[in-house]
Amino acid sequence: MAINTNLQVTPLDNVGVEISGFNINEPAGPEVHAELNRLWLEHGILVFRDQDITPENQIEFSRIFGELEIHPLKATTSEEYPELFVLENGVESDKPNTAFYDGEAIVNRLAWHMDLHYTGKPNRGALLRAVIVADEDGLTGFGDLTKAYETLDDATKAKISNIEVAYKFEMQRTKWRFIDNTGYAPGPHSPKTTAEIGFPDFPDSIYPAVVTHPVSAKPVLEVVEQFLDRVIDPEKAGMSNDEADDLLRQLVAHTRKPEFHYWHQWRAGDMVLWDNWSVMHCTTGTKPGVRRLIHRTTIAGGQTLGRQ
Numbered sequence: 001m002a003i004n005t006n007l008q009v010t011p012l013d014n015v016g017v018e019i020s021g022f023n024i025n026e027p028a029g030p031e032v033h034a035e036l037n038r039l040w041l042e043h044g045i046l047v048f049r050d051q052d053i054t055p056e057n058q059i060e061f062s063r064i065f066g067e068l069e070i071h072p073l074k075a076t077t078s079e080e081y082p083e084l085f086v087l088e089n090g091v092e093s094d095k096p097n098t099a100f101y102d103g104e105a106i107v108n109r110l111a112w113h114m115d116l117h118y119t120g121k122p123n124r125g126a127l128l129r130a131v132i133v134a135d136e137d138g139l140t141g142f143g144d145l146t147k148a149y150e151t152l153d154d155a156t157k158a159k160i161s162n163i164e165v166a167y168k169f170e171m172q173r174t175k176w177r178f179i180d181n182t183g184y185a186p187g188p189h190s191p192k193t194t195a196e197i198g199f200p201d202f203p204d205s206i207y208p209a210v211v212t213h214p215v216s217a218k219p220v221l222e223v224v225e226q227f228l229d230r231v232i233d234p235e236k237a238g239m240s241n242d243e244a245d246d247l248l249r250q251l252v253a254h255t256r257k258p259e260f261h262y263w264h265q266w267r268a269g270d271m272v273l274w275d276n277w278s279v280m281h282c283t284t285g286t287k288p289g290v291r292r293l294i295h296r297t298t299i300a301g302g303q304t305l306g307r308q
């Protein structure tokens, strides 16, 4: 029986693909590795279902896609497996991660972002596996910024071809300039400063509004709502500060269009891999007390896409 030589590819809703005909516990040769890498690059989001996943085989599988990174937040990595980043809901650490949305307390809801974007050197990608699945909520959203760029009109493409955008690392969501904060209120333990979560202060990171993906060479709309702050030197592009802000608002609204999004509803045995150089992600969070456990492995970037 030729397992792992016959990958089947099924489109997900809007963007990304599901791969079937793959078993994480069967050996896969270099041809399968190359094909998985090709699919990852082409589609940005790969979903695998019904896998018998352990920390060991998750780490080994992730290495198909590149060298793994040890996440800078040491406290949240597993003692036994430093390559595993543990994301937990329904535990004591819920407190600082709880905020209110339309009056309802939600744990670990995250706006659209790219991991480590604020450093100028985002990681290449990551793989998530749900160890404990929440019965409800807890969706992970993925947004394809290659498609978002492709679907801009020509005038907008021309307008943003030579501008740079700055991101300001800021703990308080109410200070993010381009986020929709309708119905949002911080929780009583929401951190106000980076020091409160043991982070240093990061200088602003600056990216071209259109980044050429280092591997696919495709243009990516490098405009993501979290931490987005301003256009650099808008007058050089013939814009006032207000016009530059309007442009960013228009671009963020574009990235929020559902046609670029895939929402993953977790089941036991799922793995999701995404390309953090072309895909943004977000989470809907869970209600307080709901248990959820995710193991994440991170594929290192090795390249600086922005600057600080």
Ligand SMILES: [Fe+2]
Binding pocket: 113, 114, 115, 281
């Ligand atoms: Fe993230």
